Amino acid sequence: MLGRSKLVLGDKSFKDITEDICAPLETLPGKPWLMMFGAAKTTLLFYFGVLFYIAYTGMGTMGVSHPIMWGTDIVTFVFWVGIGHAGTLISAILFLFRQKWRTGIARAAEAMTVFAVMTAGIFPLMHTGRPWLAFWLFPYPNQRGPLWVNFRSPLLWDVFAVSTYATVSIVFWYVGLIPDFATVRDRAKNTLRKNIYGALSMGWRGTNRNWRHYEMVYLLLAGLSTPLVLSVHTIVSFDFAVANLPGWHTTIFPPYFIAGAIFSGFAMVVTLMTLVRIGFPQIKDYITLDHLEVMNKIIMTTGMMVGYAYGSEFFIAWYSGVEFEKFAFVNRAFGPMGWSYWIMVSCNVISPQVFWFKKFRRSIPVMFVVSIIVNIGMWFERFVITMSLHRDFLPANWAVFHFKFADVGVLVGSFGMFFTLFLLFLRAFPMVSMSEVKPCLEVGRDGGGHHE
């Protein structure tokens, strides 16, 4: 897509690349980072407090109630899992498509994936009535004598999908990190550092006999992660689609959820990358405006996909002729909780339209704001879907969802967790994959590099 434009700006040598990328690991953090980290860490501690409060007092401390038995926890879970998808998409799918431009952002995006999935993982655990027993969801042999789990339950599929996804993403990420760890190790001055990164690098030495298997595994992991990432959000969408609740029980959910996931994920990548570029100016040469522009295009495209999904949902509801379905969707937009629907639409469908203009696609402030709006919208998308519960079959049960302190607490707190991890990552790990960027050095230079 951006064949001739340079992937790495400012005629760098291999050495320069190493220097640039290792700098954050080898220098002391500056004020901005420390301030952000301080804020994030505080939020994280607050988060732990809220979680403890909920676990200690009971789920009733949150807005969930009869008949709306799922609320902020599940909404935010789906939100974070969705965020995760962009990372895998960039590192795996674009890798399979041999999109060289991915190399600059792949590492950070994968990190985002891992942390997002970790953040998400807390919610299904915490939303249960008895979190201390949540391990019962895993099928392990036990003395309660024959007693297993219910493999028919989408929640159990979730357990498998999310845990597999987390495992594979972490492995994928780590395998990608090995050569860079080796680089850091070999640059290390003091022994402690040498030992730590030495251990992390597993004694990698970059001989071609190793590169040979390494590249193959990387390809395979990419190949495996691609269906995996698609399956994960498909299965998350099954949590809703498999239920018979009007507004949940729709076949469009898997593709719709995946589009939404990519949408929100890329928005989050843009948010983070713009910040990273501010925090670490030297990275501007690796994560270039071109990168960001491409991602903005994807954001707009997926934004329109979800927009299409919103529309088709209504059409199918009407076309199905099922009175409950019809009502569910009319109620979604014009019922007592319609406000959330309109927030969703304006954030997800309308706001990305600014990216029709190259000027905006390439403007850091614009894309930063839009990316945040999009993520707000995507949170509300999941909220709107979950809230189908508030008016279902028997009108006697109808109710409206009320946010309580704990709802806001877990939502805000989860960001604390995510950013703490991400900020640590920026300082501890090479945030751009050196061994992947270096081969692309010539891309876009005169002669266009060489490819066999």
Add this chain to the structure above:
Amino acid sequence: MKDMQNNNEKKYWKSIDQLENEARFNEMAEAEFQTSPLKSEDGNDGLARRDFLKLMGASVAMSATACVRRPAQKIVPYAKRPEDLVVGKPNFYASVLADELSGAGLIVRTREGRPIKLEPNPANPASPKGISTRMQAHCISLYDPERLKQPKRWITEENFHDRKWNLLTWEKIDDEVIGLLEKENVTLITNNYSSPSRKALIDDFMAAFKGSKSFVWNPLVDSAESSAQERSYGKEVNVRPLFEKAKYIVSVGADFLGEDPRAHEYATAYAKTRNPDGEMSRLIAFEGMLSLTGMNADDRIRVKPSQFIDVLMGLAHEIVVAQGNGTVNSTTKAKLVEFADVAEKLHIDADLFSEIAKDLWKNRGQSLVLTGGTYAGVENAEDLYVAANFLNTVLGNDGKTIDYAKNNYTTINAKQSDLEAFLAELDAKKNKVLIVENLNLVYYGGETVKKAIRDFQDAGGTFIYMGFYQDETGDMADILLPIDHSLEAWGDAEFHKGVYGIQQPTIRPLHNSRSLEQSFLNWAYALQAGSKRLQGSETYYDYVRSYWKSDILKNSKNGQAFEDFWFELLQKGVYGELAENVNLPVRSFKQSALASISSGKAEGMELSLYTKAGIGDGKYANIAWLQEFPDPVSKVTWDNYATFSKATADKMGIKEGTIVTLDVEGQKVEVPAYIQVGQHDSVIGLALGYGRTKGGRVANGVGVDAYPLIKRVDGKPVFAGRKVVAAKTEKFSPLANTQGHNTMMGRQIIVEATLDSYKKDKSAGIHKHKFLESAWGKHEYKGYRWGMAVDLNSCFGCGSCVVACQAENNIPVVGKKYVLEGREMHWMRIDRYYSGDMNNPDSHVMPVMCQHCENAPCETVCPVLATVHDDEGTNSMVYNRCVGTRYCSNNCPYKVRRFNWFALTKGDRPEDTPREAYNPRVTVRSRGVMEKCTFCIQRIHDVKDTAKNENRTVRDGEIKVACEEGCPSGAITFGNMNDPESRVSKLFESQRTYKLLEEYLAVPSVRYQTKIRNAKRENTDHHGEGSH
């Protein structure tokens, strides 16, 4: 005896002693009867007391386990367990509950000697099916931690505000009282009661102290009825409407299905006439507020209380004058002519009005005109009754559908005006001792009573309160004496003339309490005063026995020896027959009685004070079950409220929860508003029984006290028709309403058809769906397969099942705060919908509990198999396994699952059920666990075990689930769907049967029968036709 044991199936006919040791029983009982009063009260005498103990083996063991007073004497170790007591097996005792205004025969279910639930006594000819909400509450009140536990005497002289109390022993109390009684006479006032022995005892006692005077009073007694009888027929008698014989019922403000003390009895009878395949009765309700009766009426017409008289006289005019039926003298005719234009005056559809009159005449002898109760408690309530009597006489119903043969209800022996008499007596200060027993006089009577008592005390009188709580009245007393709970004491009751029940204690008194009867016996004995019978009885048990021997058995033809009789009585719990099929001549109506009747002067808004099915007169306000019981009509819990019609509310800009000020001739109350569709536009309703100040931690501060709004015209209370001015305030207080939305949105939820369309098509109104083949094969259910049929046609929505279920299944109470958040826990709810014109809609009710679907959607989605099917088709909930993902609830189309959002069973909140009251057969659920209706699985297992031991299969109807048992009208039927002969299978075959949300193919095991309305209107969701 033996064959009697064989030919009855129910194990629980076992009485308090095994049949085997009948001999020992007799001799012991004999011995007891002869115990000399010379033996001291403290129990050292032994024999009588010890036998009495044996007699109550179960209870004794109980008192050993639950530590009560004087354990040294009473402990019976389980090593030598009393016969009858098998740990883990319930024992059943026949007893009665003589409520203030009604009585019922009961079976008391006890576990390890602990009464845990009341169940109806089928052997009782007079008592209704089912158990009312308040009866369940009565059982749990036994364990109320705030009961009065000790005799007390207050010591600080001056101010009433902070009074210091001395805990005293009964001996000390007795000394003091006896000392008083030597010199002084007694003024006694008690609540209504229906116990003949008690009456005899009180009379004996009063006779013993010349100049003593006893009164009986209750705030809700409707004494206008009997006085109207006298005015109409010359003889004061309280009559009994025979619903089972009435084909055409017109109720003018009489809520015989809801607030009437005997609503259960009437509902049982009325339900019999609602069979659409037989000759179905037709019910017309004229009323101001929306009552349960109005909700179930075939046609409902809105009239404000002050104009009820016009309705009755108007109908009389239609029948007698306009349609020229019946014969009346000219003066009467003239009087009736005054009411010629009632229809247009009251904006009633004239055709309908005259049609009603026609139908009444068509059904003469089989129709029934009713009025009375608080809704009709207007100033001229007596006129209403007279007019109704007139109609019933004209229509020849008198003697056919109205049994005037005798005083049917001996419970009603109070006159409202007795309060005045009592106050006068008090004022005269002849007697220096005032005893108030089991009657919260100060709360009911308000300031007047308070002042009277205060004056009495200032004049040196001693005020003794024998009560259950240290309530508003108790707080004023000089001497506070705790009385026994009816499950703790002997007693009896006369439900109907000639139908008696015996009240067996099922547990030793938990606290240091003593009944009025026992106290009187002790005092009389100590003073050597009163009749032989009075002094001759050591305990009230002796007294009851001697009374029955001498008085009740006397006039019975029963030849058997007293001890046989007594033993059989204890077994059955009841004695005597209800006179059936009375066919009495029509009494001559004194037409002069009509002379004083004049048309109601209706101006402005009218107040209508009423009582709710849950709280009633407020006696049980401290029982959280009742506070959280959703009102059958409004579905609101934990509050009383001023009800406004929709139109009025809109006009005044009032929303649900807006606080309004009601100004009733100077008295003001501030109370949140509730918008009650179907209410008359110029009526404001307000429930009595709330706003307790010393009712207990649960009762205090819930709602506002409406008793001060009752006006007393020469002693007669005016509940309805008083002029009220409502003013909107800016304040707001949300009402804990358990129902989200009130219309069915045109969905097939409650299917209803008119009788005519039903006659044409048995499955009228039911929309059948076509289904594709299921991808899965079905699971087979060999053996039993449990199912439940709910006949919406005989369900009146009273909600007794809800509390019965709560009592059986240890369902926690969450409190107003959490009901507001929608966290109530009832496994069973009664959905109430309106359809048609919102000014006077049709109301529809439907009990919804877990439907135990064959393809249960909840099961599929539970990740840990915490809810699965058992091989008898019930959807079981495995509490221990539940981690609380709540997915099951999300996937339940009926949303019948309840989640333990908090730990609600720790017993650390006032609302919590006392631990002793829990049913040991049912798990108490922990926090974070999902729960729901289990089809009373524990009962199923109990019966199956019994059947297994007798190696037979379970008989149809042998298993009674709690809701079925609580239902007065037999709307709920539980049984084995696999047995083609079972009632359930039969009902499922009926074409009226449909499945809720059938199209979702969950295939519920709970199925409903359509409601049939005997009305002219066509389909149920008719818009704009509702009003008449």
Add this chain to the structure above:
Amino acid sequence: MSKYVSGVVGFIEDDHKLLAAAKKTYAAGYREFDTISPFPIHGMDAAMGLGRSAIPWVTFFAGLTGCSFGLWFTWWTSAVDYPVNVGGKPFMSLPAFIPILFELTILFGALSSVGAMFILNGLPKVKPPVIDPDLTCSKFALFIPETETGYNPEKAESHLKSIGATDIRRVAEF
């Protein structure tokens, strides 16, 4: 875990030259030699006469194992060991189990491929000898180990010189 060997290493300016050098070295009959670079170089496998990695087979069979294990496990737990009637569905509700099978396939496949890679690469190595720290940063080198058939340091050095190595060292162990 492969023993460390001694040998001769020659440093070469950049990746293109290294590729050429490797071709020459292979042509010169060397088979055991290896190249060291900070990033994988396209075509190097061919240049060194190395075939395709065998790991895909591992992935395939591991994935197959995962899938069939999932199938067996869901069947055994739901239909054999603990058969309960759940929502009226058959004990073996295969369609509902497919997501499980799928996830297990991926999990087994991914983990064993990575495992295989570690084994084949003899990783992890504890503090392996490093010829030059810049080899993981900017430098490229070609290494001829002693295990080479008919290994002779002098010949190796001269060969390296011939293919344009800038700096040639003898390494005690690598």
